[in-house]
Amino acid sequence: MLSYESKAAEPISPWVHNEFADIRLISSLSGTQGRSEIMLGLEFRLAPNWKVYWRSPGEVGYPPKITWEGSDNLAGSKILYPIPKRFNSFGLETFGYKDHVVYPIMARLTDKMRPLKLKAHVTALICGKICMPIENTLFLNLPNVLPSSTSFTYLLNRWLARVPKAVPNTCLKVLSAQGFTDNKNPKLTITVQSIEAIKKLDIFPEGPDGVSYGKPKILLSHNAKTATVQFPVKIRDNAQLVGSNLRLTMAEGNSLVERNVIITSGSTPNKLWSMLVPALLGGLLLNFMPCVLPVISLKLFALLQCSGAERRDIRLGFLASAGGIIISFILFGALLAWLKIIGLTVGWGIHFQQPLFLASMISILLLFAINLLGWFEFTLPRALAKLVENVEKQKIYCRISLVENFFTGIFAALLATPCSAPFLGTAIGFALAQGRIVEILLIFLLMGVGLALPYLLVAAIPSIGYIFPRPGIWLIVFKRILALGLLVTIVWLLTVLAGHIGQIWTLVISALLIIAVLVFALLRYFFYSRHSIWIGIILLIIVPAVVFVLPAPRNIGGERFDNTTRSENLINWRPFDLSEIDRLVKDGLLVFVNVTADWCLTCKVNKSLIIEADPALSMLTRRKVIAMEADWSKSNPKIAKYLASFGRYGIPFNAVYSSIAPGGIPLPELLSASAIKKAIDQASGLKSD
Structure with a gap:
C-alpha cells in the first residue's frame, strides 16, 4: 500500500503510482x-488498454470504493458516475473507462x-x-477560507x-x-422514443441483483425516432426479472438520461399448439362471466323443456344448440380475419358497437320473451319442418325443434361476446395479432367448443334432463320468470342503444x-298461433328498420379519444388521454386506466x-393517484x-402507469383488489405483500 499526504493549502492529493494506474483526489x-457541500473528484490516469469500472461493471469486475475513516468534518459523500464505455472481452460485456476518468464526488x-x-481509502x-486490484490511501486538506475556483474546476x-x-x-x-423469460434464452426489450432521429444510442441497464445483460441489438423505426433495444439476459440464483425495478442509463448525442422503470412481462410469440388449451378454457369460463347471464336462462329453459323426454331427443336437441x-364462433373468426385482411379495426365484441346489431338483438330477445310468455309460437314452414328428423316427436317432449x-x-x-374471460384474452390476442387465417379459425372453433361444453355435457349424459320433473303448471310459471329476465336484458340493451x-x-x-307487446297480448285471444309468425316477422324488422333509417350517429368514427362514462362515480374519473399520462407520470403521479363500455357487463361488475x-x-382516491376512463x-x-399495444383485443382492460412504469402495468382480465394493489405497489417501487 502506498500513501502520501498533501500540503495543507493544496486542493489536491499527490498522484499515487501503481503499475498500470495513477490515482489522486482533486477539489473544485x-x-x-x-x-x-464541495465537489471533489477521484482521478484515474490509466496505462494504454487498461480500464477501470463503472457503477454497474457488467458481467465481471467491480467499481472503485472509498471509505473515509479518519476524515474530519465530513458528514457524508456520494460518488457520481459519468456515462461509461462498453467493452467486450472474451464474450463478456463490461462497462467502464479507458485512459483517463474523473469520478465526481459530492x-x-x-x-x-x-x-x-x-x-x-480507495479500492x-x-x-x-x-x-x-489496487488499494491506496489518499489525503486532502481544505482550509476554512473563502472558497475560490481551482485549476481543477473546469x-x-x-x-x-x-x-x-x-x-x-x-x-x-x-x-x-x-x-x-418463458424460454431458454431470456431477454430484455427496451423501447425508447426521441424527438429527433436516433443516431448513436446506447443503454446501460442495471438490476435486479443476480441479472446481467449482454450486448444489445438496436432496431430503429422507419423514421429513426423510435428504437427497440434487445438485451440477452443471464439470470443467476433464481433472480426474478419480471416485476423488478430497472435503472436505465441512456446516452444519445448530448442527451444523458437516467430512468427507473419496472420490467413488465413480455409475451414471446406463442406457438399455435400452446394456445389451444387457453382457447378451450376461455370459452368454458365465458359461461360463468356476468355478460352471459341472459344466456343462462336460455340454457336452463332448454333443459327444462326436455325434462321427461327420451334420451335421443335430449341428445339431438343439445347437440343442435x-x-x-x-x-357461430367459426363465423366470428372468419369475419374478424376478413376485417384484419382489409385493414379495419378488429376486436372482441365490436359488433355491440353497431346500433343496427343492437336493434336486431332487442327484437330477437323480445320474440324469445314473448314466446316464453306463451303469446307467440314460432312454427317452421312445412317444407323446412320435413327436413328435421322427428320434429313432431320433439314437439311432444322437448317442445322445440x-x-x-x-x-x-x-x-x-x-x-356471450360482449366481454372477456381468463385465458380468452390470451387466445384472442394470439389469433388476431399473430395468427394466420387457419389459426384464427381453429382458435375460434375451440372457443366455441368451450362455450358449448355445458350443452355437450347434457348431450353426452342425457339423464341430466331427468333431474327436473315432467312439464306441468310449474314450468309455465318458471317460463314467466325467465321471460322477465330477458325483458331486463332488453332494457339494458336499450340503454346501450341510447x-x-x-x-x-x-x-x-x-x-x-x-305497443308491439300489447298487440301480441291482444291478438293472442283473437288469432291462432299460425298467424303469430307474421306478427313476429313485423316485430323482428320494425326496430332495426327504425335504427337503419336514422341519421348516422355522431362521433361513431371515434374522433374523440377522451370520451368517458357520464354517470355519477365514487372516483373522479378523468377522460383518457395518452399524452396526458406522460405528463402526469413525469410530475410524480400514478395513473390508473379503466377501459370500459356500456355493453360490457363484466366491466360494470368490476367497476361496481x-x-x-x-x-x-x-387506493385509487389517494392524492397522488389519477384515475382515467376510456369508453x-x-x-x-x-x-x-391502445388495447392492441398490450396484445389485448377485448375488454375489460386496466393498467397502471408511473414514472418507473411509463409503459404501463396491465392487470389481469379477472380483476381483483389484490391485483390492483400489486400493480400500484410495483408502480410505486414497493414490494407487494
Whole structure:
C-alpha cells in the first residue's frame, strides 16, 4: 500500500503510482468557509488498454470504493458516475473507462465554518489483459477560507456534465421495458422514443441483483425516432426479472438520461399448439362471466323443456344448440380475419358497437320473451319442418325443434361476446395479432367448443334432463320468470342503444316495443298461433328498420379519444388521454386506466364491486393517484390500437402507469383488489405483500 499526504493549502492529493494506474483526489474549491457541500473528484490516469469500472461493471469486475475513516468534518459523500464505455472481452460485456476518468464526488460537510480533512481509502479493480486490484490511501486538506475556483474546476465540471441526470427529459422517453423469460434464452426489450432521429444510442441497464445483460441489438423505426433495444439476459440464483425495478442509463448525442422503470412481462410469440388449451378454457369460463347471464336462462329453459323426454331427443336437441354455438364462433373468426385482411379495426365484441346489431338483438330477445310468455309460437314452414328428423316427436317432449335449438345456440353465442374471460384474452390476442387465417379459425372453433361444453355435457349424459320433473303448471310459471329476465336484458340493451342514437329515439323505439307487446297480448285471444309468425316477422324488422333509417350517429368514427362514462362515480374519473399520462407520470403521479363500455357487463361488475369498493377505492382516491376512463361503447380505432399495444383485443382492460412504469402495468382480465394493489405497489417501487 502506498500513501502520501498533501500540503495543507493544496486542493489536491499527490498522484499515487501503481503499475498500470495513477490515482489522486482533486477539489473544485480551495476552501470550505460557508460551504455545506464541495465537489471533489477521484482521478484515474490509466496505462494504454487498461480500464477501470463503472457503477454497474457488467458481467465481471467491480467499481472503485472509498471509505473515509479518519476524515474530519465530513458528514457524508456520494460518488457520481459519468456515462461509461462498453467493452467486450472474451464474450463478456463490461462497462467502464479507458485512459483517463474523473469520478465526481459530492462531499457534505458537518460544519461549514471548519476545515475539511480527508483520508480516503480507495479500492479498485483495473483490467487489461489481466485484472489487478489496487488499494491506496489518499489525503486532502481544505482550509476554512473563502472558497475560490481551482485549476481543477473546469476538469471536474467537464466530467460532471457527463453524469446522466434523473430528471424529466423530453428528448428521450422510455415507452416500455419488457422481460421475456418463458424460454431458454431470456431477454430484455427496451423501447425508447426521441424527438429527433436516433443516431448513436446506447443503454446501460442495471438490476435486479443476480441479472446481467449482454450486448444489445438496436432496431430503429422507419423514421429513426423510435428504437427497440434487445438485451440477452443471464439470470443467476433464481433472480426474478419480471416485476423488478430497472435503472436505465441512456446516452444519445448530448442527451444523458437516467430512468427507473419496472420490467413488465413480455409475451414471446406463442406457438399455435400452446394456445389451444387457453382457447378451450376461455370459452368454458365465458359461461360463468356476468355478460352471459341472459344466456343462462336460455340454457336452463332448454333443459327444462326436455325434462321427461327420451334420451335421443335430449341428445339431438343439445347437440343442435352446441352446433349453433360452434358454427357461430367459426363465423366470428372468419369475419374478424376478413376485417384484419382489409385493414379495419378488429376486436372482441365490436359488433355491440353497431346500433343496427343492437336493434336486431332487442327484437330477437323480445320474440324469445314473448314466446316464453306463451303469446307467440314460432312454427317452421312445412317444407323446412320435413327436413328435421322427428320434429313432431320433439314437439311432444322437448317442445322445440332441432332448427330452433340450433338458432338458440347462435343467439347464445351472440349474447356471450360482449366481454372477456381468463385465458380468452390470451387466445384472442394470439389469433388476431399473430395468427394466420387457419389459426384464427381453429382458435375460434375451440372457443366455441368451450362455450358449448355445458350443452355437450347434457348431450353426452342425457339423464341430466331427468333431474327436473315432467312439464306441468310449474314450468309455465318458471317460463314467466325467465321471460322477465330477458325483458331486463332488453332494457339494458336499450340503454346501450341510447348511447348511439340518443335518448329521444330510444324512447320512440321503446314505445314501439311496448305497443308491439300489447298487440301480441291482444291478438293472442283473437288469432291462432299460425298467424303469430307474421306478427313476429313485423316485430323482428320494425326496430332495426327504425335504427337503419336514422341519421348516422355522431362521433361513431371515434374522433374523440377522451370520451368517458357520464354517470355519477365514487372516483373522479378523468377522460383518457395518452399524452396526458406522460405528463402526469413525469410530475410524480400514478395513473390508473379503466377501459370500459356500456355493453360490457363484466366491466360494470368490476367497476361496481371491485374498483369503486374498498380496499381498491381507498387506493385509487389517494392524492397522488389519477384515475382515467376510456369508453369503448362506440367504435374508436384509437382505443382499439391502445388495447392492441398490450396484445389485448377485448375488454375489460386496466393498467397502471408511473414514472418507473411509463409503459404501463396491465392487470389481469379477472380483476381483483389484490391485483390492483400489486400493480400500484410495483408502480410505486414497493414490494407487494
